[in-house]
Amino acid sequence: MASGTEASLAGERAVPVTVLIVDDEDATRSLCRDVVAESGLRTKLAATTEQALDILDQSPIEIVITDLKVPQLGGIELLKRVKESYPQAAVMVLTQYGTIESAVEATRMGAADYVTKPFHVPELRSKLDRVVKLLDVNQENRILREQLRSRPGYAGLIGVSPRMQRVYRLIEKVSRHNYPVLILGESGTGKELVARSIHFSGLRKARPFAPVDCSALVPTLIEAELFGYVKGAFTGAVHTKAGLMEVADNGTLFLDEIGDLPVDLQAKLLRALQEKEIRPVGSTERVSLAVRVIAATNRDLEAAVRQGSFRQDLYFRLNVVQIKLPPLRERKSDIPILVNSFLEKYSEANGKTPKISEDAMSRLMAWDWPGNVRELENAIERAIALGSRAILHIGDLSSNLHHSSGERLPQNDEVLPLEELERRAILGAIREAGGDKLIAARLLGIGKTTLYRKLKQYESYANHPPDFSPG
Numbered sequence: 001m002a003s004g005t006e007a008s009l010a011g012e013r014a015v016p017v018t019v020l021i022v023d024d025e026d027a028t029r030s031l032c033r034d035v036v037a038e039s040g041l042r043t044k045l046a047a048t049t050e051q052a053l054d055i056l057d058q059s060p061i062e063i064v065i066t067d068l069k070v071p072q073l074g075g076i077e078l079l080k081r082v083k084e085s086y087p088q089a090a091v092m093v094l095t096q097y098g099t100i101e102s103a104v105e106a107t108r109m110g111a112a113d114y115v116t117k118p119f120h121v122p123e124l125r126s127k128l129d130r131v132v133k134l135l136d137v138n139q140e141n142r143i144l145r146e147q148l149r150s151r152p153g154y155a156g157l158i159g160v161s162p163r164m165q166r167v168y169r170l171i172e173k174v175s176r177h178n179y180p181v182l183i184l185g186e187s188g189t190g191k192e193l194v195a196r197s198i199h200f201s202g203l204r205k206a207r208p209f210a211p212v213d214c215s216a217l218v219p220t221l222i223e224a225e226l227f228g229y230v231k232g233a234f235t236g237a238v239h240t241k242a243g244l245m246e247v248a249d250n251g252t253l254f255l256d257e258i259g260d261l262p263v264d265l266q267a268k269l270l271r272a273l274q275e276k277e278i279r280p281v282g283s284t285e286r287v288s289l290a291v292r293v294i295a296a297t298n299r300d301l302e303a304a305v306r307q308g309s310f311r312q313d314l315y316f317r318l319n320v321v322q323i324k325l326p327p328l329r330e331r332k333s334d335i336p337i338l339v340n341s342f343l344e345k346y347s348e349a350n351g352k353t354p355k356i357s358e359d360a361m362s363r364l365m366a367w368d369w370p371g372n373v374r375e376l377e378n379a380i381e382r383a384i385a386l387g388s389r390a391i392l393h394i395g396d397l398s399s400n401l402h403h404s405s406g407e408r409l410p411q412n413d414e415v416l417p418l419e420e421l422e423r424r425a426i427l428g429a430i431r432e433a434g435g436d437k438l439i440a441a442r443l444l445g446i447g448k449t450t451l452y453r454k455l456k457q458y459e460s461y462a463n464h465p466p467d468f469s470p471g
């Protein structure tokens with residue numbers, strides 16, 4: 001009878017996972033079949049790559065376990081064929097002791113994991129468990145991406161966390177009306193995306209959407225940019241120009257970083273919103289407008305009102321409905337789907353979408369992301385630009401991500417205890433090896449058992465770290 005842990009591999013899938021085992025040794029095929037069957041998964045067997053490809057053509061296969069020395073094409077070529085023709089299938093490779101380099105190369109080509117022969121049953125079962133969980137995550141991410149793509153009007157917004165679901169519900173409600181909306185959130189959280197979603201899923205979607213970055217405009221020209229001007233209104237005004245508020249007539253005016261608008265312009269903006277008309281600079285005529293205003297800021301406007309740098313009456317005018325975007329550190333469950341979306345987005349040029357290793361994803365999940373979604377997107381774009389493998393590892397990420405957010409780096413003249421230096425050397429070697437602990441052990445010149453024992457030791461004091469402070 002399968003244990004609870006083993007039975008959990010099958011999960012609650014409507015259709016059980018099917019595992020194709022490819023090996024020319026009868027004993028190995030039988031052992032793998034027993035392990036897979038005990039885990040509640042279906043099995044199919046092949047002794048050659050030709051048999052394996054025939055089965056892949058005829059049956060849906062979620063996982064392929066193949067020996068690297070399998071007859072005919074060989075395991076590496078089979079891996080290539082699977083990744084090209086059945087990209088959603090995960091591949092585990094079996095390799096003889098002493099040929100780990102081939103297994104590492106297979107991992108770089110897209111294999112999910114490898115097991116060294118002769119292997120121990122618990123090791124195979126554990127790695128099979130991890131691959132099944134990875135399949136579940138990838139399947140869930142594909143479903144979520146399709147759901148997000150089919151969501152009307154949510155241009156570029158990605159996330160399924162409870163806090164983002166609340167944002168979506170607010171967007172749906174306010175898009176059916178024309179009252180002002182104030183969007184609050186840190187830089188990089190997607191405030192303009194929310195504004196565009198409100199506009200393009202709302203009543204004015206066929207009319208202009210005019211964004212204005214209040215922090216980027218030259219103070220002396222803000223009035224002219226917003227309200228427009230007539231010919232001869234000031235030096236350089238050689239022709240009449242409509243302001244952005246007039247351009248957005250019957251549409252939406254998006255005032256980004258409204259908290260940076262000078263106080264004297266705040267009064268004129270308030271008057272324009274209340275009276276629904278503007279007077280271009282240098283003109284005596286007023287222009288009537290029917291424009292919806294959506295404003296956004298990363299500042300605390302209530303504090304700015306108390307300090308006198310933002311008008312209270314304008315704050316009340318803009319803050320009819322407030323949408324507050326959560327920072328990425330408060331919705332980390334959205335990071336995997338964001339990462340997969342950016343991997344697809346920046347891989348369109350070469351047509352091949354890389355995957356991201358478990359260690360690299362763990363590091364992305366551990367980072368606090370002060371730049372929020374924009375910083376994460378830049379990190380993935382950089383990793384794809386500089387990486388050259390089918391799987392992105394920690395080493396492909398920018399250097400500031402090689403350490404967890406709270407890890408203290410030594411100063412040039414700092415003396416640390418040998419235990420801490422040893423810990424950093426081991427973790428650094430694992431990063432250099434792309435997460436492969438066997439290669440890391442070789443780099444360090446220690447045995448595999450020693451490395452695992454040290455890592456277990458670090459896990460034990462992770463929740464009770466030693467005090468390395470001076471004195």
